[in-house]
Amino acid sequence: MALLEVRDLVVEFGVPSGSARAVDGLSFDVDAGEAVGLVGESGCGKTTTALAIMRLLPDNGRLARGSIRFAGEELTTLELAAFRQRRWTQMSIIFQGAMNALNPVRRVGDQVLEPISLHEPAISRDAAWTRVGELFEMVGINPDRRRDYPHQFSGGMRQRVMIAMALACRPRLVIGDEPTTALDVMVQAQILELLEDLRRELGLAIILITHDLSVVAETCDRAVVMYAGQLAETGSVALLHDRPLHPYSVRLLGSVPDIRGERVLPEGIPGQPPSPESPVSGCRFHPRCDHAMARCVTDVPTERGFGPAHRVACHAVTTDGRLQTPAELPLLASAALVASAAASGAEVAPEDADVLGSTDLAAGATLVAGDPPATDPQP
Secondary structure (H helix, E strand, O other): OOOEEEEEEEEEEEEOOEEEEEEEEEEEEEOOOOEEEEEOOOOOOHHHHHHHHHOOOOOOEEEEEEEEEEOOEEOOOOOHHHHHHHEOOOEEEEOOOHHHHOOOOOOHHHHHHHHHHHHOOOOOHHHHHHHHHHHHHHOOOOHHHHHOOHHHOOHHHHHHHHHHHHOOOOOOEEEEEOOOOOOOHHHHHHHHHHHHHHHHHHOOEEEEEEOOHHHHHHHOOEEEEEEOOEEEEEEEHHHHHHOOOOHHHHHHHHOOOOOOOOOOOOOOOOOOOOOOOOOOOOOOOHHHOOOOEHHHHHOOOOOEEOOOOOEEOOOOEOOOOOEOOHHHOOEOHHHHHHHHHHHHOOOOOHHHHHHHHHHHOOOOOOOOOOOOOOOOOOO
8 A cells, every 4th residue: 555645636726717727637656665756847736736735725726526545544534633633743845945935033943843842742842952953963954053044044954944844743755845946956966865865764755846857867766747737647767767658758858958968959848838727628738749639639548557657648659558659640730830849949930820729729829939837826
């Protein structure tokens, strides 16, 4: 039995036009001591998934459907008071952007101490303060700095404080929501190495949310590739690196620079994810896909398994687990345009955009080179 089991997760947000489905039917597992990466562009539902697991959705968000089981216990039916007893003692989260997550007018040591005092009221303040010092040492901060304020730390050190806070009550699962955002490359590497060392030392299970497949390749055992709130592909990191089956996974891998290869800019993915308020019919990736066929516009692809824990949802994958080449497929006109735009790095010509909008794009999205970030429909 997996430590965390998420099944058919659906999360919706109330918006002026009605409701927007940010996560739609997502299923995945996390085993004890395993590191799983949630990967995808901005607006694909990664952070929303984490907030749903932690019951930290904003007021206009709700878990519309699905099951979340932790150590065999169904969490979605628990009363909030009962769930709060499990939050931070069983699972915790490292929020994106430590400067926004930390209280600027409270000493960092007191902020790390707070969850200990809340969840372990029998422990004395002196004992809790000692544990805070031990946590600081564990994450590479001098314990004497417990009385400092957030603004007195660098970005990397603030992120270490957030990691210490996440570990305060010795949870079994830690969710890292892009814990290296806005940090320079060297500090990113240090934070990721710290998380990996803590995972091995403490036997933690980790969910790492990121845009970067290279980060997942270095730190995770498995990856869950998300697109527009749905699962595109999941499998071991080695398998997804060597034999990705979903065109989106292929494109994500292709967008990572190869430091050993020719010095050229990698191909991007033309366009951007659809808005949750106006989802695309059929496969949600079809407006941006160079493998798109007519059935991709109308039929939602079902997830199919190809080997241990390897699942993919794509019409272009054969029954024996092979991604067909575009030359083997009856492509839409948009698929050829997407391939051309990605290869050239140019915007889709206006006359070509008319073809896309009239026949292939149910949501009327415009395809352009590059990937401006989209956002979840949160306030």
